Amino acid sequence: xxxxxxxxxxxxxxxxxxxxxxxxxxxxxxxxxxxxxxxxxxxxxxxxxxxxxxxxxxxxxxxxxxxxxxxxxxxxxxxxxxxxxxxxxxxxxxxxxxxxxxxxxxxxxxxxxxxxxxxxxxxxxxxxxxxxxxxxxxxxxxxxxxxxxxxxxxxxxxxxxxxxxxxxxxxxxxxxxxxxxxxxxxxxxxxxxxxxxxxxxxxxxxxxxxxxxxxxxxxxxxxxxxxxxxxxxxxxxxxxxxxxxxxxxxxxxxxxxxxxxxxxxxxxxxxxxxxxxxxxxxxxxxxxxxxxxxxxxxxxxxxxxxxxxxxxxxxxx
Amino acid sequence: xxxxxxxxxxxxxxxxxxxxxxxxxxxxxxxxxxxxxxxxxxxxxxxxxxxxxxxxxxxxxxxxxxxxxxxxxxxxxxxxxxxxxxxxxxxxxxxxxxxxxxxxxxxxxxxxxxxxxxxxxxxxxxxxxxxxxxxxxxxxxxxxxxxxxxxxxxxxxxxxxxxxxxxxxxxxxxxxxxxxxxxxxxxxxxxxxxxxxxxxxxxxxxxxxxxxxxxxxxxxxxxxxxxxxxxxxxxxxxxxxxxxxxxxxxxxxxxxxxxxxxxxxxxxxxxxxxxxxxxxxxxxxxxxxxxxxxxxxxxxxxxxxxxxxxxxxxxxxxxxxxxxxxxxxxxxx
Numbered sequence: 001x002x003x004x005x006x007x008x009x010x011x012x013x014x015x016x017x018x019x020x021x022x023x024x025x026x027x028x029x030x031x032x033x034x035x036x037x038x039x040x041x042x043x044x045x046x047x048x049x050x051x052x053x054x055x056x057x058x059x060x061x062x063x064x065x066x067x068x069x070x071x072x073x074x075x076x077x078x079x080x081x082x083x084x085x086x087x088x089x090x091x092x093x094x095x096x097x098x099x100x101x102x103x104x105x106x107x108x109x110x111x112x113x114x115x116x117x118x119x120x121x122x123x124x125x126x127x128x129x130x131x132x133x134x135x136x137x138x139x140x141x142x143x144x145x146x147x148x149x150x151x152x153x154x155x156x157x158x159x160x161x162x163x164x165x166x167x168x169x170x171x172x173x174x175x176x177x178x179x180x181x182x183x184x185x186x187x188x189x190x191x192x193x194x195x196x197x198x199x200x201x202x203x204x205x206x207x208x209x210x211x212x213x214x215x216x217x218x219x220x221x222x223x224x225x226x227x228x229x230x231x232x233x234x235x236x237x238x239x240x241x242x243x244x245x246x247x248x249x250x251x252x253x254x255x256x257x258x259x260x261x262x263x264x265x266x267x268x269x270x271x272x273x274x275x276x277x278x279x280x281x282x283x284x285x286x287x288x289x290x291x292x293x294x295x296x297x298x299x300x301x302x303x304x305x306x307x308x309x310x311x312x313x314x315x316x317x
Numbered sequence: 318x319x320x321x322x323x324x325x326x327x328x329x330x331x332x333x334x335x336x337x338x339x340x341x342x343x344x345x346x347x348x349x350x351x352x353x354x355x356x357x358x359x360x361x362x363x364x365x366x367x368x369x370x371x372x373x374x375x376x377x378x379x380x381x382x383x384x385x386x387x388x389x390x391x392x393x394x395x396x397x398x399x400x401x402x403x404x405x406x407x408x409x410x411x412x413x414x415x416x417x418x419x420x421x422x423x424x425x426x427x428x429x430x431x432x433x434x435x436x437x438x439x440x441x442x443x444x445x446x447x448x449x450x451x452x453x454x455x456x457x458x459x460x461x462x463x464x465x466x467x468x469x470x471x472x473x474x475x476x477x478x479x480x481x482x483x484x485x486x487x488x489x490x491x492x493x494x495x496x497x498x499x500x501x502x503x504x505x506x507x508x509x510x511x512x513x514x515x516x517x518x519x520x521x522x523x524x525x526x527x528x529x530x531x532x533x534x535x536x537x538x539x540x541x542x543x544x545x546x547x548x549x550x551x552x553x554x555x556x557x558x559x560x561x562x563x564x565x566x567x568x569x570x571x572x573x574x575x576x577x578x579x580x581x582x583x584x585x586x587x588x589x590x591x592x593x594x595x596x597x598x599x600x601x602x603x604x605x606x607x608x609x610x611x612x613x614x615x616x617x618x619x620x621x622x623x624x625x626x627x628x629x630x631x632x633x634x635x636x637x638x639x640x641x642x643x644x645x646x647x648x649x650x
Binding site: 150151179180181183185187188191209213246247249254255256262264 | 371372485514515516517518519520522523541542543544545546547548567568571572581582583585586587589591594595596597598599600602
């Protein structure tokens with residue numbers, strides 16, 4: 001069976017006054033139905049852009065995309081309309097992604113109205129069902145977003161994304177703006193929905209403990225490129241790219257006795273405008289040497305474990 | 318409660334800050350918001366204390382009360398004392414407060430993007446704070462500002478740049494440099510790393526830790542991240558609906574968590590080594606601060622709630638030396 005989504009060498013460059021900004025630079029992956037791909041990286045690494053290009057919210061610069069085996073790289077208007085039913089997005093900030101003038105039920109029924117497949121009564125019934133699915137009590141039907149807390153607002157966002165029964169959802173930092181106790185409620189809801197509806201997620205986040213929890217596979221991005229990709233458990237057990245190692249060691253663990261060796265990196269993410277051909281992490285890498293000036297390609301080091309670092313091949317660094 | 322603490326710490330350095338029964342309310346057109354409801358807190362010299370809790374629990378209000386920078390109205394301090402170095406901050410005039418703010422007590426604000434003046438050069442913004450509190454020449458203030466920049470790891474060549482030329486992590490370091498510029502005795506850090514990426518967060522926390530050790534500053538660290546607390550704090554106060562529900566040394570709180578809310582917070586975190594298929598969130602939401610329940614404020618969400626929890630609010634029990642819990646499960650009568 002063909003994977004649900006296949007992305008080949010996807011590129012998205014933005015023109016800026018200073019030159020070409022390589023937001024996404026040659027990203028490839030496949031994603032099977034019912035699975036979750038976690039995409040992690042720091043702000044500015046291109047993870048959000050990647051999600052938006054896949055959903056055709058941004059035009060791509062180069063590359064190929066297939067959805068259920070069909071080429072969706074340059075869809076016609078009609079095809080795009082159908083794709084919108086299949087692929088949806090949950091946005092990061094439930095405070096700014098909802099129209100403040102729409103009530104809860106209006107916001108949830110909007111996609112159904114645009115779809116023009118159901119009549120008024122059916123839409124109303126469907127909206128009720130959706131509210132129930134995401135755990136919004138009926139009494140909030142006529143409430144406005146400002147009356148609700150972040151968790152409930154994010155539930156509206158999820159209901160909207162689910163309205164058209166998509167197969168694939170890009171979740172762009174859906175829980176980052178929420179408190180931990182609420183965050184856990186929303187993550188559980190998303191896991192339940194995935195199980196019930198066989199949903200496929202691309203989960204974009206900078207929170208590594210959340211991503212480990214929810215993903216089957218994790219892709220680590222740095223300055224527009226994938227530096228490491230591996231099954232979730234394996235990535236945490238055996239991170240091979242220096243950047244992944246630094247990233248994992250930086251997570252503050254809520255355990256007072258577990259004092260870890262922390263890798264503190266020098267400097268900050270460098271500019272993605274007109275990057276040099278070599279490894280983009282080299283400027284911050286404590287292992288950098290001459291060879292890092294050559295372009296690094298993703299290599300399969302172990303089954304399904306890909307790393308873009310020449311040192312990862314020499315096991316004893 | 319205060320007496321209990323003194324027994325435990327009799328040999329350690331003196332208290333730099335004592336908050337007693339602090340009550341703060343916000344008066345809006347429609348309702349009165351009970352933001353802080355009788356908070357007691359003691360900060361020792363050189364200690365880092367973590368204030369942990371959810372959005373709206375009252376953490377920032379407590380910090381702003383200490384500096385008396387709450388916007389009044391709508392906020393009003395209804396009662397309590399804030400003793401800073403044996404003097405009650407509540408009794409100070411505005412003129413006296415200006416000498417304390419930024420000098421003896423400094424604050425790092427949550428969002429580095431908005432805490433800096435966008436139309437002033439960063440170096441000048443630091444020098445301004447130094448010049449304001451010290452009788453020194455302008456050149457001397459500038460020199461000290463340069464030192465501060467270097468100390469937080471920013472080359473002094475960038476003294477004349479504007480905030481927009483800095484990345485988020487660097488802006489936060491400028492804010493920290495500004496806060497530490499006058500060697501404050503107490504630093505209020507309000508979510509200093511929440512807006513930053515993990516790798517930058519690690520850098521900033523590391524830096525704050527080493528500066529603290531070098532300068533002997535006491536720190537109140539406001540955060541919702543228990544990981545950050547585990548890494549940096551000596552003691553922890555868990556804030557819920559404007560009250561401290563659990564207080565003690567970090568070690569004791571992490572090892573012998575007693576309050577159901579704190580337990581719930583720990584359980585709702587995704588653990589890196591967990592194999593369980595689902596997280597365990599705390600059900601429900603924090604009570605509406607305009608309409609707090611009569612009994613324990615956590616009662617509605619508490620898995621262990623008993624009848625009397627809805628009836629009256631529990632008192633504070635010392636479950637172990639220096640570890641205080643506000644819950645009927647451990648006594649609380």
